[in-house]
Amino acid sequence: MSVNQSSSVVNSITITRPDDWHLHLRDDEVLASVLPHTARQFGRAIVMPNLKPPVTTTAQALAYRERILAALPAGMQFEPLMTLYLTNNTSPDEIRRAKDSGLIHAVKLYPAGATTNSDAGVTDLRLCYPTLEAMQECGMPFLVHGEVTDPTVDLFDREAVFIERVMQPLRADMPELKVVFEHITTAQAADYVRTASGQIAATITAHHLLYNRNEIFKGGIRPHYYCLPVLKRETHRLALVDAAISGNPRFFLGTDSAPHAKGAKENACGCAGCYTALHAMELYAQAFDQAGALDKLEGFASLFGPAFYQLPVNLDKLTLQRTSWTMPEELPLANATVVPLNAGETLQWKVA
Numbered sequence: 001m002s003v004n005q006s007s008s009v010v011n012s013i014t015i016t017r018p019d020d021w022h023l024h025l026r027d028d029e030v031l032a033s034v035l036p037h038t039a040r041q042f043g044r045a046i047v048m049p050n051l052k053p054p055v056t057t058t059a060q061a062l063a064y065r066e067r068i069l070a071a072l073p074a075g076m077q078f079e080p081l082m083t084l085y086l087t088n089n090t091s092p093d094e095i096r097r098a099k100d101s102g103l104i105h106a107v108k109l110y111p112a113g114a115t116t117n118s119d120a121g122v123t124d125l126r127l128c129y130p131t132l133e134a135m136q137e138c139g140m141p142f143l144v145h146g147e148v149t150d151p152t153v154d155l156f157d158r159e160a161v162f163i164e165r166v167m168q169p170l171r172a173d174m175p176e177l178k179v180v181f182e183h184i185t186t187a188q189a190a191d192y193v194r195t196a197s198g199q200i201a202a203t204i205t206a207h208h209l210l211y212n213r214n215e216i217f218k219g220g221i222r223p224h225y226y227c228l229p230v231l232k233r234e235t236h237r238l239a240l241v242d243a244a245i246s247g248n249p250r251f252f253l254g255t256d257s258a259p260h261a262k263g264a265k266e267n268a269c270g271c272a273g274c275y276t277a278l279h280a281m282e283l284y285a286q287a288f289d290q291a292g293a294l295d296k297l298e299g300f301a302s303l304f305g306p307a308f309y310q311l312p313v314n315l316d317k318l319t320l321q322r323t324s325w326t327m328p329e330e331l332p333l334a335n336a337t338v339v340p341l342n343a344g345e346t347l348q349w350k351v352a
């Protein structure tokens with residue numbers, strides 16, 4: 001990493017090109033709209049499989065990969081790292097096929113009903129044990145949307161309860177399974193990942209580092225700050241910042257950028273998901289800068305993810321400069337628009 005500073009203020013940093021270890025690209029025209037935003041900054045991304053219908057087989061994931069590569073504008077370099085969507089019926093053979101393809105890097109758990117496009121998800125993890133054993137055996141990482149779906153559990157407690165009810169029993173039964181606790185939002189999840197034994201890591205979004213739940217209700221209900229797991233109170237945000245800047249390689253970058261058309265968000269029943277693909281690295285730089293930890297950004301964004309996934313780090317670099325610029329109010333999304341997080345706001349960092 002190289003740092004350019006005048007007096008004590010850092011004005012620019014250059015890091016190994018980062019990767020996004022949790023991303024929603026969707027498909028077709030939406031894919032074509034959002035992919036350049038990610039490829040501008042990131043060398044690779046773990047591409048989430050919650051399409052409609054979900055990506056449940058190796059054949060589907062490889063076909064989706066081809067559509068992503070076909071949508072990449074000429075001259076841009078980007079490698080999609082594919083995933084499978086786990087269902088009650090995913091077979092151990094499917095896992096071995098995925099592993100043998102060399103192009104599928106993880107399998108994703110969506111507890112049925114937990115989040116966007118999770119209807120086909122798992123109703124009871126015990127049904128998947130033979131499949132999880134195959135993953136454990138061949139070293140296929142298991143990515144987890146870690147929230148219980150029990151409607152009697154308070155929405156803000158669903159991640160913490162998931163640790164006790166699902167994560168701990170699962171990892172006791174499968175101690176060698178590589179697990180990523182995706183988009184963690186609580187002090188409990190950060191503590192769990194820091195202290196648990198075995199191969200475990202967590203991704204952290206930029207929005208969970210920058211905002212607490214007040215942001216959703218500032219001056220009225222603000223649907224573009226609604227995502228799942230939902231933003232939590234300030235103590236949790238502070239715990240996530242501590243984890244992200246700790247230099248512990250178990251914590252790395254995953255934007256969870258999740259495009260939804262403006263009308264689907266600004267709705268009586270608005271969809272969950274924040275769109276940050278255009279300005280993800282700018283937001284992470286802001287969060288690390290606020291914490292006085294810009295020197296820890298490269299590990300989090302560019303080094304720890306590849307180490308966990310046993311992939312080489314990117315060879316090229318990315319430079320971020322302290323320059324203010326205004327986020328557009330809306331961005332094109334197929335034949336509609338998406339309202340990005342921070343729409344109309346001034347940001348302090350910019351990718352050079």
Ligand SMILES: NC(=O)N[C@@H](CC(=O)O)C(=O)O
Nearest residue numbers: 024115116227228258272273
């Ligand atoms: N994070 C979200 O709020 N939404 C994601 C799904 C997910 O990652 O849970 C989406 O696909 O829109």
Ligand SMILES: [Zn+2]
Nearest residue numbers: 115145228229
């Ligand atoms: Zn999720």
Ligand SMILES: [Zn+2]
Nearest residue numbers: 024048256258
């Ligand atoms: Zn997601």
